[in-house]
Amino acid sequence: MKDLTLFGMPIALDEETGKLVSSSSDIRWEDYSRKYSDKMEGLLADPDYKKTDDPYYDFYKAIVSDKTRTAFSDVALRYDSTVILPGYAGKECKKTAGHFHLPIPGETFSFPELYQVISGTALFVMQRVDDYKKEGPMTVNDLLLAEVHAGETVVIPPDYGHCTVNIGEGTLVFINLVSVNSMNYYDSVKQSHGMSAYVYHTETGYQIEKNPNYTFACEPKIVVPTDSPKLGIYKDVPVYTEFLKNPDLYQYLNAPKELENEFFAMLKEK
Numbered sequence: 001m002k003d004l005t006l007f008g009m010p011i012a013l014d015e016e017t018g019k020l021v022s023s024s025s026d027i028r029w030e031d032y033s034r035k036y037s038d039k040m041e042g043l044l045a046d047p048d049y050k051k052t053d054d055p056y057y058d059f060y061k062a063i064v065s066d067k068t069r070t071a072f073s074d075v076a077l078r079y080d081s082t083v084i085l086p087g088y089a090g091k092e093c094k095k096t097a098g099h100f101h102l103p104i105p106g107e108t109f110s111f112p113e114l115y116q117v118i119s120g121t122a123l124f125v126m127q128r129v130d131d132y133k134k135e136g137p138m139t140v141n142d143l144l145l146a147e148v149h150a151g152e153t154v155v156i157p158p159d160y161g162h163c164t165v166n167i168g169e170g171t172l173v174f175i176n177l178v179s180v181n182s183m184n185y186y187d188s189v190k191q192s193h194g195m196s197a198y199v200y201h202t203e204t205g206y207q208i209e210k211n212p213n214y215t216f217a218c219e220p221k222i223v224v225p226t227d228s229p230k231l232g233i234y235k236d237v238p239v240y241t242e243f244l245k246n247p248d249l250y251q252y253l254n255a256p257k258e259l260e261n262e263f264f265a266m267l268k269e270k
């Protein structure tokens with residue numbers, strides 16, 4: 001068992017099964033699901049990779065303790081976790097499917113989403129396109145690849161489609177804080193055979209390749225996150241703990257306009 005102290009609550013990773021385990025009966029998740037490689041069909045760099053028994057990632061929806069449930073529901077935010085298992089599809093690093101968020105009701109832009117890495121190393125692929133519901137090739141106007149290590153946090157800006165890639169050698173565990181009203185849109189990513197950057201494992205780390213099913217009006221930028229007091233983000237401090245101190249500070253996840261620049265300002269080019 002590996003203790004995952006960055007969760008801010010007693011949750012460990014069972015390294016044999018890759019599953020999260022809570023040592024407190026008070027902590028629950030609303031739902032759990034595991035995605036296997038067959039469900040990634042059409043999203044991978046290699047269209048022929050279809051090993052159906054290869055586990056890709058687990059999703060734990062709405063993790064709360066009885067004591068903290070209302071702190072999250074009062075501000076309409078949800079705390080989930082995703083665990084991407086080790087391994088590769090050919091040479092491609094394992095990743096989540098990827099999606100865009102639909103616009104906030106009554107607005108022209110979508111909900112942002114906060115992610116903190118709990119264990120392992122992630123590359124968050126974040127892409128802004130000309131039209132996320134386009135049927136032909138989407139044009140990428142901005143492509144940010146955020147390298148995020150355990151204890152670090154990134155916020156996906158409104159209107160950026162995103163997926164998370166496991167670029168470490170082991171299991172990647174991360175949490176997200178997101179509006180309960182945020183809805184996902186998958187079709188255009190699926191039709192494009194994944195996000196606009198494919199990430200491959202190499203001897204020295206990882207390598208990026210542009211997905212040929214997109215048109216590019218920009219070059220990919222590798223960035224790293226920094227602390228942001230305005231966003232309640234501090235390296236090695238669990239977002240869960242920080243959120244409970246001041247849930248209202250995280251209202252930017254429901255109403256992002258005022259702090260939007262900060263989502264970009266906290267990212268530094270590598």
Ligand SMILES: O=P(O)(O)OC[C@H]1O[C@](O)(CO)[C@@H](O)[C@@H]1O
Pocket residue numbers: 059080081082096097098099113163164176178184
């Ligand atoms: O919905 P996808 O693209 O399979 O990815 C799952 C991801 O989406 C979320 O469910 C919430 O937006 C994340 O917690 C998770 O990492």
